[in-house]
Structures are given as structure tokens and as C-alpha cells.
Amino acid sequence: MKRLLLxxxxxxxxxxxxxxxxxxxxxxxxxxTLDNGLTVVTVPWDSPGMVSYYSLVxxxxxxxxxxxxxxxxxxxxxxxxxxTRRFPKKKYETKIQEFGADNNAxxxxxxxxxxxxxxxxxxxxxxxxxxxRFRNLHYSEADFKTETxxxxxxxxxxxxxxxxxxxxxxxETAFERHTYGHTTMGYIADVKAMPGYYRYSRKxxxxxxxxxxxxxxxxxxxxxxxxxxxxxxxxGSWKGKRRKTRAKTERPQKxxxxxxxxWSGPTSPxxxxxxKIPAFAPGSDSAALEVLAHLVFGExxxxxxxxxxxxxxxxxxxxxxxxxxxxxxxPSLFRVDITLREGTTFDEVRDAVTAAIEEVVxxxxxxxxxxxxxSHARYYFELGLETPGDVAVALAMLISATGDPDSLEGFAKxxxxxxxxxxxxxxxxxxxxxxxxxxxxxxxxxxxx
Amino acid sequence: MTRFxxxxxxLAFSFVISGCCExxxxxxxTVPEPPVAELDTEPEPPPxxxxxxxxxxxxxxxxxxxxxxxxxxxxxxxxxxQGITRMAATLMAQGGTxxxxxxxxxxxxxxxAAEIGLHVGRDQTVFYGRVHAEMAQRYYSLMRDVLVxxxxxxxxxxxxxxxxxTELTLSLRGNDDEExxxxxxxxxxxxxxxxxxxxxxxxxxxxxxxxxxxxxHRATVFCASRLTxxxxxxxxxxxxxxxxxxLKDLPGDCExxxxxxxxxxxxxxxxxLIDKPGAESTAISxxxxxxVKRGDExxxxxxxxxxxxxxxxxxxxxxxxxxxxxxxxxxxNYAYIEHFxxxxxxxxxxxxxxxxxxxxxxxxxxxxxxxxxxxLRMALGELDALVQNGITQEVLDSTRTFMKRYYLTFAQTxxxxxxxxxxxRFYGQDSEYFEALFAALxxxxxxxxxxxxxxxxxxxxxxxxxxxxxxxKFADAIAxxxxxxxxxxxxxxxxxxxxxxxxxxxxxxxxxxxIAIIPVSKIFE
Numbered sequence: 001m002k003r004l005l006l007x008x009x010x011x012x013x014x015x016x017x018x019x020x021x022x023x024x025x026x027x028x029x030x031x032x033t034l035d036n037g038l039t040v041v042t043v044p045w046d047s048p049g050m051v052s053y054y055s056l057v058x059x060x061x062x063x064x065x066x067x068x069x070x071x072x073x074x075x076x077x078x079x080x081x082x083x084t085r086r087f088p089k090k091k092y093e094t095k096i097q098e099f100g101a102d103n104n105a106x107x108x109x110x111x112x113x114x115x116x117x118x119x120x121x122x123x124x125x126x127x128x129x130x131x132x133r134f135r136n137l138h139y140s141e142a143d144f145k146t147e148t149x150x151x152x153x154x155x156x157x158x159x160x161x162x163x164x165x166x167x168x169x170x171x172e173t174a175f176e177r178h179t180y181g182h183t184t185m186g187y188i189a190d191v192k193a194m195p196g197y198y199r200y201s202r203k204x205x206x207x208x209x210x211x212x213x214x215x216x217x218x219x220x221x222x223x224x225x226x227x228x229x230x231x232x233x234x235x236g237s238w239k240g241k242r243r244k245t246r247a248k249t250e251r252p253q254k255x256x257x258x259x260x261x262x263w264s265g266p267t268s269p270x271x272x273x274x275x276k277i278p279a280f281a282p283g284s285d286s287a288a289l290e291v292l293a294h295l296v297f298g299e300x301x302x303x304x305x306x307x308x309x310x311x312x313x314x315x316x317x318x319x320x321x322x323x324x325x326x327x328x329x330x331p332s333l334f335r336v337d338i339t340l341r342e343g344t345t346f347d348e349v350r351d352a353v354t355a356a357i358e359e360v361v362x363x364x365x366x367x368x369x370x371x372x373x374x375s376h377a378r379y380y381f382e383l384g385l386e387t388p389g390d391v392a393v394a395l396a397m398l399i400s401a402t403g404d405p406d407s408l409e410g411f412a413k414x415x416x417x418x419x420x421x422x423x424x425x426x427x428x429x430x431x432x433x434x435x436x437x438x439x440x441x442x443x444x445x446x447x448x449x
Numbered sequence: 450m451t452r453f454x455x456x457x458x459x460l461a462f463s464f465v466i467s468g469c470c471e472x473x474x475x476x477x478x479t480v481p482e483p484p485v486a487e488l489d490t491e492p493e494p495p496p497x498x499x500x501x502x503x504x505x506x507x508x509x510x511x512x513x514x515x516x517x518x519x520x521x522x523x524x525x526x527x528x529x530x531q532g533i534t535r536m537a538a539t540l541m542a543q544g545g546t547x548x549x550x551x552x553x554x555x556x557x558x559x560x561x562a563a564e565i566g567l568h569v570g571r572d573q574t575v576f577y578g579r580v581h582a583e584m585a586q587r588y589y590s591l592m593r594d595v596l597v598x599x600x601x602x603x604x605x606x607x608x609x610x611x612x613x614x615t616e617l618t619l620s621l622r623g624n625d626d627e628e629x630x631x632x633x634x635x636x637x638x639x640x641x642x643x644x645x646x647x648x649x650x651x652x653x654x655x656x657x658x659x660x661x662x663x664x665x666h667r668a669t670v671f672c673a674s675r676l677t678x679x680x681x682x683x684x685x686x687x688x689x690x691x692x693x694x695x696l697k698d699l700p701g702d703c704e705x706x707x708x709x710x711x712x713x714x715x716x717x718x719x720x721x722l723i724d725k726p727g728a729e730s731t732a733i734s735x736x737x738x739x740x741v742k743r744g745d746e747x748x749x750x751x752x753x754x755x756x757x758x759x760x761x762x763x764x765x766x767x768x769x770x771x772x773x774x775x776x777x778x779x780x781x782n783y784a785y786i787e788h789f790x791x792x793x794x795x796x797x798x799x800x801x802x803x804x805x806x807x808x809x810x811x812x813x814x815x816x817x818x819x820x821x822x823x824x825l826r827m828a829l830g831e832l833d834a835l836v837q838n839g840i841t842q843e844v845l846d847s848t849r850t851f852m853k854r855y856y857l858t859f860a861q862t863x864x865x866x867x868x869x870x871x872x873x874r875f876y877g878q879d880s881e882y883f884e885a886l887f888a889a890l891x892x893x894x895x896x897x898x899x900x901x902x903x904x905x906x907x908x909x910x911x912x913x914x915x916x917x918x919x920x921x922k923f924a925d926a927i928a929x930x931x932x933x934x935x936x937x938x939x940x941x942x943x944x945x946x947x948x949x950x951x952x953x954x955x956x957x958x959x960x961x962x963x964i965a966i967i968p969v970s971k972i973f974e
Contacts, residue, residue: 046509047861049857050857050858050861081764089774093764093765093774094765094847096764096765097763097765097847097850097851097855098847098850098851098854099854100850100851100852100853100854100855100856100857100858101854101855102796102855102858103763104762104796117858118854119854119857122854141939142939142940142941144939145777145937145938145939146774146775146776146777146937146938146939147777148777148938149773149776149777149778149779149938150773150777150779150780152817153730153773153777153778153779153780153781153814153815153816153817154780156729156730156779156780156815156816156817157627157730157779157780157781157814157815159729159730160624160625160626160627160728160729160730160732160815161624161625162624195938195939263623264726264727265622265623265725265726265727265969266618266619266622266623266969266970267619267620267623267624268615268619268620298559299555299559300552300555300556300558300559305552309551309552309608312607312608312611315612315615341611341615372556372559372560375560375561375562376559376560376561376562377562378562379560379561379562379563379580379581379584380562382511382512382581383512383562383579383580383581386512386861386862386863387861387862389861443623
């Protein structure tokens, strides 16, 4: 539902770094696993009276393996707000309102995350309600069909922005077999067909909404012993085992790919240049790619200065530092999104990007720039973790990719230890022509300007 | 929510609004004044401006937050130079300084993970940033140069102007129907009033602006007498004094802000359709001016109505329940009793977007083409029901409880707390926003709320803006009150279908000549 929340998640997380001796969080996350496989991760945080209670389900569009069922993980995120027999929709909302809860959710490739922040005094009652909706979700076919209308509405609200169609084209061009080849939102044809899939939705729930596939992340001001006791009491009888997802392995890409999209209305020309990269792991490759995003494409990079400021060929350029790329369970994409000025050709921008990467590959990136990137990452990380929600979402993203709550510290350490040779290596290995997919978009010939 | 919690969350940050020292008395001449004709000395400089500071220290914090808020915005754009305030502010923030080119400024900010944040509204403009405490002085030096000695050169001007034109003519018109709908509502509602054009300006206005215009305008509005400085977090001891000293170099002799024109008084329902061929769905915004602002007697009553009727991005609002939860028409439906912008991707209201005049609005997120007429009827029907029926004691009690907890999530960060505190100053309030609001909520009665609803809200006299395809056809259907039955994929409860049957033939009382149509390529020309 709130896909773009990930931007803030990544601001907090993906620039993660720290000096070698500093710990990212004041205390290591404490982990408790119940007999049924439910994991509870807790982090105390200086947020007087407030606590964030996030439920991470390690299921996203990666699990949408059935044909014509794209967008189902996201639809299911919506269904989780439709209530139970004990707390039907209206009663659930009344309770949430009474709590004053900031209650939301988002879905991505590898996860669905339910995000709640509340005053600490309502936490015990909140746990009862949350355990009830995870264990006893109940909705009628009519409710299901109504909710599919809201999902179509969400697609519609995004559709006036070219980013949606560009993302669809990028993924389906870059991936031939893996489920990362479609967006989390799903294709419009599949979204329109959703009202007919009530029975399938129940099956989806049984497959993936299980205790062993769920992690509760609690950050803020709470009594840990009381919290764990209450969670054991409320979630302990929840049963079920996650089904395996058979997402097909992507074959190695052997040649560059490209696709063009015509846009019917006024727009600046846009392009995305993406490269296949490995799955996220808190080691040197992911850390080096993180550094590369800033070093080559960031606002302080020579390429940005030349294209945006000096030559005014483009309006903006942003490399995804984790929005798509490093934080996925399976190999995915490192991407650069560029908005061009009218009159600039896609080819000249693509060539300038290639030349900038070759500079790094040939070892010409000055060491002091790499140090500046590491300094940036360190401060950005510290500043990004301000509220309990910031910490919870950062942990959710990392756990969704690795399953390991300690990977936050691991990634920070890897970033602090990245060397110029790692960066050169990663650029040479991953940001190559063979691994590249380019999507371009411009106003259709004769379209309104 | 108890007082204890309010104290814990907000009052832990001691709240200080301090003025500068008393201005020095003018110097007395020690010798008899020479005849005027022989005067060759400079005129006496004006006394230093007493810049107010809002300071929220938090010693345990690892960071320092800055907000430099000027009481100016696009409402001061001259009619022939619409967009100039935003141009001037953007050129300050993104044009470099006397000492540093823009790329050099970016390079200097980068290792600190800092930025010169900027937001330009109708009446307030804020430059802001947050840095690690150990970088506070270094960051401030850069911010100071942006404010006091911006470069303002032709190269930066050309780049920033080009970006503004692109954003207006290509991005706003072509890439985001929801934002376009909201901007179009202001355009329709306010017309020639200074709140009418987007802060981005108009095509004509932007094309007329020169670098010299920008320099002159900056000296008129971005000066010390219009500034409030906000600091929070782990503030270095001498920082406040340093800022006071430096900001003496700002232009100090701004003109008094001109009185705003009175807000428009809608007579009937006036519609603007933005004709966008190929639009798959229709974005709808509805609004009208209201005379109530923060601090006014009826503010808390209307704020409660907002939370009940359309709290931003929650499921509890009445509009959201009717349109999305029960009928699945779209993604979201909200209402506001003061200007609202969302902070980033959160649900949190942005601060320092204050206005001298306010308006009520409804935002309906895009609906499918086949349902647009019905949804318009339904939103106006719900508004009418609110105005006619008011609220009950039960609604008052539950909404009050909700607000006193939920609103605490609006001020979790240093920047948010600082922003609200500066807004208190903008609206002339001595009490902290949430404390004052919650105290006022406690005193509300159902009668007070319902009288305030009748007094300030209307479903008869308002403005509507919609971004849609087939605008001519839609305009004819609206004017002819063509029935707009809806169908669903599933059976609906009887109360839903009964209400639908009432609404599908509801007369909208909108004549064809009350409906203007503009092609998307022409709006904001």
C-alpha cells in the first residue's frame, strides 16, 4: 500500500555506515523466538511514552509465482485491515482510533510490513488486537471485492506519473524468469481481475501468513518482560508453516537490453539505467555498490556537476541506494533514474554514464572522494534513525532480505571497511554493459505538450 | 492521553522564545549640526533588527536542527512576476554563495550528509537543515552564506528558471494529476487573490522574471525584519550569539507586508474542469475560504470536525468510510480546515506553511471515470449531511480521545517540534500548539461544535476542481443532473444501496455556465 515509505526506510538504512568502533544502535537488538517460530526483535529507544510495533511478513511480490496473479501480496496487505469475527472492520477501526495509533502498512518485493506507532499505555491491548488479526483474519467475498476497488484506486493514483509504467517496463525487460520481473503493484489487467480471486486470496493467506514467516519488531519505550509475556500469551497458539516459494532463478544476462515507452501527455524525457547485481548481503559487494551510488551519481559527483550544473543536459539524476538494489533476497538491480532536458538525447546521457563508470573501473576515483562518501553515509545513518519508527523500518528491510537482525551492524561495519579497491572491483564486476537494461520515455510524437 | 504524557513528549524540551537585546539608542551628535547643504556623512544606520529566536534545547540529542523562517511567500509575487519569491529562494539555496559555487557548496555539505532544505509557501518560506551535533558550526557557516551572501549569478538563475518552467509546464501538468487538481482548486478558488497562482508561478510570470528582478525582490522580502530563527537539539553554547551577530548583515529594511485582499466569497457551486485527454481516472478537489485560524475561538471545534470527517490518511474519517471502506471507489478521501501538505511520505502535517487566510478543502483521490459523477455527488452529499446534522456527543468524545493520542505522533522529531513552535509564533500564540489544542478540545461541547459547523462550513457555496477526460461531456452531465447510478462487483448492505439511490439523482444545482473548462496545456499560462 505505502510503497514509497521505503524511500524513508532506505534513507535511514541504505546509507548505513559507522566508524569501525561505533555501534549503530545503542543496544544490540534482542531476539526471542516462540515455539511456533514467531520471532520477536526488540530495541529500546529514547522516545518517552511512544512505541513502534511493526509486524514483518517475509512475503512480497517475489512470492507471486502464479500466472496472472501479480499484485497479490499488496492486495493481501489491504485485506489485513478488513477485520476478524472478534474485531470486525468497524470495531477494529474504532479501537485503532481510540489508541490514537499511526497505523499503516507497505509491501515490497520481499516483504509486507504492518507499521503501528502508539502511546505505550495501549500496547497490551494493541498486542491482543494484532495477534487476533494475524491469527483469525476473516473477510467475506463482498468485503474482498470492495477492497479490490481500493487497490485499483491506488493503481489509478499512481498511473498519472510516468514512473509506474517505466518501472513495469524496466522489470519485465530486465527479468525473464524471476518474479522480480513484475511490480509490487501488479499489472493493470491483473488488478482489474482481482475481484474474481476470493478463493485464491484465502489460499495466499494460508501459504504465507504463518508464525515462522513473521517477525515482530518492537522499538521504543516499553517493558520488555511484560511485552514478551503478552506476545507469548496472545500469539502462542498461532499455527502454520510457510510454503516454499519457487521463484525461478534468473539466467545470466548476456547482452544489454533496452525498451522505449511513449507517454501521451506532457513530460520531460526520462530514462532509467539499471544493472544486474547480486542479492543483498552485509559484505563488501553490497557496501561497495552503496558507495558507488554516491560516488558516481550523487549530487557531489563530477558526473552530476557536468550534466546538471555545467552543461545543463539533464534536470536530475539519482541512483537507487537500496530502494531496489541491495536489499533484496535474490539478485536484483542497481538503478539510476534520470530526468532529461528537452533536446538532450538518451544516447549522450547513456554514454556519459558509461564513461563515468569506466573512470572508476580504471581506478581513477580519488580516495578522498571515497572517504567523503563514507563520511556522508555515517552521518546520514545516524541522522536517519531518529524515531522508533525509523529504527523499526530499517530493521524490517534488513531482516526481510537476510533474516538476520544483526545484519544492521554487519552492513555498517562493511561500509566502514570498504576500500577503494572494493569499489573499483564492484564497478568492474557489476556496472557493465552486459548487465545493463535501459528504459526511456518521452512524449509520443504528436502528443500534447 | 494524560497531561503526564504531553509533558513527557513535548515539555521535556524547554521552550524559549527570546528576543534580541534592546535596540541601542540613537547616538547624540556632540557638535552642532552643519547646515544641510554641507552634509556629507552617511545617514544614520537603522537600529539592528530584533530577530526572534525559538529555541528547543535537547541535551541528549546527537544532532542540531535549524529552521530559518521568513514571513514571505508567493502571496507577495507581483502580478506580472508570479513565481519570483520561489525563484529567489531557490536561487539562494541552489545557486551557491559569494565564496562557493553551487557544486562547491554541494561538496561542502556532502560529507556531513547535510542539505539546505527549502519550502516556499504562500506566506512563509523556510530554509532548514539538521546535522550531527559535531558538525553544527560548520553547517551553520554554509547556511549563513546562503542567507546573507548568496551568489545570485546569471548561470544559476538560468538553471533554476529552466527547472521552474519545466516543473510547471511538464511535471505539474503531465506527471501528477492529484497535485494538479489541488493547484487548480486554488487557482479557481482564489482567482486574482495572491493565493491563486501556484508558488511555482505562471508561464507568463516566469518568462518575465530577470536576474535583476530576483535580486531586488530578495532584498524586499528576505530580510531580518521578516525572519524567525529556530534551533533545536544539542545546540552549541555560542551558536545563538553567533547567528545574531551574522544576521545583522541581512537586508534589514523590508517593507511591511501588504494587507491581503479579502478572501473570495463563493456564490453557488463553481467548477473548473481540467481537460486531460486519456486520463484513466479523475482527481477531485473541493474547497472554500474559512475565516478561522489557529488561536481563534472556533479553531479546536473545526479541527475536531476535520478529524471526524476526513482525517488525512486514516480509515476513521467519514468520507473515507463512505467512499473507500464501504464502496471501494478509490484509495483515499480526506478533509482539512486549514492548508495542509504532507511531510515527505508520512502522514504528518508539514509545518511552517502557515497562512494569513485559511480555507476548508476536501481531497478525493482519483476515481474511475465511470464513477466520477456519483463520487462528486456523494462527497457533496456527505458535506451537506455534516452541515445539516452536525455531530453527536459520541462523536465528540471518541474523536477527542483519538486526537489527543494520535496527534502526539506529529511531533516526534526535532524538526517537527521546532516547526510547530515557530507556527505558534506565526499565529501569535503564547501556548504550545498541542497543549493549547488539547485544552480547547477538553472544553468543547456538542453545541459549540455544531454552531461552528453551521457558521463556517457550507455545501452550497464552494469551488470544485477536477482533472478529467471528456470534460465537455462531463460538464453537460453535471449541469443536466444526469442520473449517475453505480454498480458494484458484490452485493452491498441495504443502507448503502438506499443511500446510493438517494444520491444518484441528487441535484447538484450547478449550471452549465458555472462550469469552466481548460485544456491541461493551458492551465497556469
